[in-house]
Amino acid sequence: MVALRNYSRLSTRERWARVGNFLLDHAMVIIILALVVYIQARRPAFLKTASIVNIITLTASRLPMALGIAGAIILTGTDLSAGRAVGLTAFLSAIFLQKVGVIGRFLPNAALPLPATLPLPAVLLAAMAVGGLVGAVNGFCVTKFKLHPFIVTLATQLVIYGLYLSASGAKQISSLDARYTSEFVTRALFKVGTTSVMSYVLFSAIVTAVIWIIWNKTAFGKNMFAVGSNEEAARVSGVNVTMTVICVFMLAGITYGYTGFVEAARLGASTGTLGLNYELDAIAACVIGGVSFIGGIGKVSGVIVGVFLMQVIISGMTFLGISGNQTYIIKGLVILVACAIDMRKYLSKK
Numbered sequence: 311m312v313a314l315r316n317y318s319r320l321s322t323r324e325r326w327a328r329v330g331n332f333l334l335d336h337a338m339v340i341i342i343l344a345l346v347v348y349i350q351a352r353r354p355a356f357l358k359t360a361s362i363v364n365i366i367t368l369t370a371s372r373l374p375m376a377l378g379i380a381g382a383i384i385l386t387g388t389d390l391s392a393g394r395a396v397g398l399t400a401f402l403s404a405i406f407l408q409k410v411g412v413i414g415r416f417l418p419n420a421a422l423p424l425p426a427t428l429p430l431p432a433v434l435l436a437a438m439a440v441g442g443l444v445g446a447v448n449g450f451c452v453t454k455f456k457l458h459p460f461i462v463t464l465a466t467q468l469v470i471y472g473l474y475l476s477a478s479g480a481k482q483i484s485s486l487d488a489r490y491t492s493e494f495v496t497r498a499l500f501k502v503g504t505t506s507v508m509s510y511v512l513f514s515a516i517v518t519a520v521i522w523i524i525w526n527k528t529a530f531g532k533n534m535f536a537v538g539s540n541e542e543a544a545r546v547s548g549v550n551v552t553m554t555v556i557c558v559f560m561l562a563g564i565t566y567g568y569t570g571f572v573e574a575a576r577l578g579a580s581t582g583t584l585g586l587n588y589e590l591d592a593i594a595a596c597v598i599g600g601v602s603f604i605g606g607i608g609k610v611s612g613v614i615v616g617v618f619l620m621q622v623i624i625s626g627m628t629f630l631g632i633s634g635n636q637t638y639i640i641k642g643l644v645i646l647v648a649c650a651i652d653m654r655k656y657l658s659k660k
Contacts, residue, residue, distance in 0.1 A: 377565060384535060403574045484580075
């Protein structure tokens with residue numbers, strides 16, 4: 311009521327200025343909603359149950375990684391190594407969970423002093439540990455050498471990809487154990503109409519809830535936002551900035567390991583292109599969802615919305631029959647527009 315009274319006291323010019331600012335601040339969401347209306351008019355099947363469930367499941371597969379990158383963005387940084395970390399951990403998950411006795415098995419049964427069949431939790435924890443190690447290296451280099459995360463993660467992206475190619479020989483790892491794929495990650499929980507909702511949707515919801523608790527209910531989460539808002543002020547207030555940055559990147563790496571584990575099972579194989587440009591989609595989703603590159607600003611709910619809207623764009627382009635080459639152009643424009651809107655918000659507040 312107070313807001314309405316204040317609004318009624320504004321002049322016509324001030325009212326239109328507020329409306330204009332609101333439209334500009336939410337331009338990305340408005341554009342996406344207009345795109346949805348256009349696609350639905352052209353392809354009526356776009357908003358049918360099967361399509362919506364598919365978008366939700368794709369959102370679930372990408373959401374944990376996006377939340378990891380969001381933490382780096384909140385620190386006024388980014389993480390370009392995310393996609394390749396996903397590819398590396400997917401490769402590790404696949405080679406340890408190939409079917410026993412498959413011709414050309416990447417790791418013959420006698421190759422390592424390991425049982426032929428490894429427990430799924432052990433492989434998942436190993437993938438998350440490798441991802442966490444990548445994140446710890448990123449965070450250490452950022453804090454120890456005072457380098458911008460863009461440079462550090464660009465370097466580690468290349469190192470990770472080189473390690474992957476050296477270890478895999480660019481081979482596709484397929485014929486995965488059914489325990490890993492259809493019985494665990496892609497097991498149908500229930501159906502919505504004729505479309506199954508996979509178990510990894512539930513797992514991703516759990517991961518998201520854990521990250522929400524870390525961000526909002528722990529001292530670490532408060533320290534993360536404090537460092538992102540003003541690093542020097544956080545240090546004076548007693549925050550261990552070095553450890554906070556390392557832990558944020560480590561948490562991000564853990565989400566990449568989880569995503570790699572899920573993606574290998576979801577796709578049924580690990581390939582050299584798995585994870586390619588995943589980080590770009592995640593960065594765009596974060597900015598669409600209100601995570602700001604100025605630092606210290608971001609919500610889990612916003613990232614969820616951003617990832618969902620990003621998947622809407624990707625699915626919409628598929629429905630319209632837009633080629634892969636043009637898809638890159640559209641994604642690039644989305645990132646540019648989203649970042650421009652974010653910077654406008656920042657400048658308008660100064």
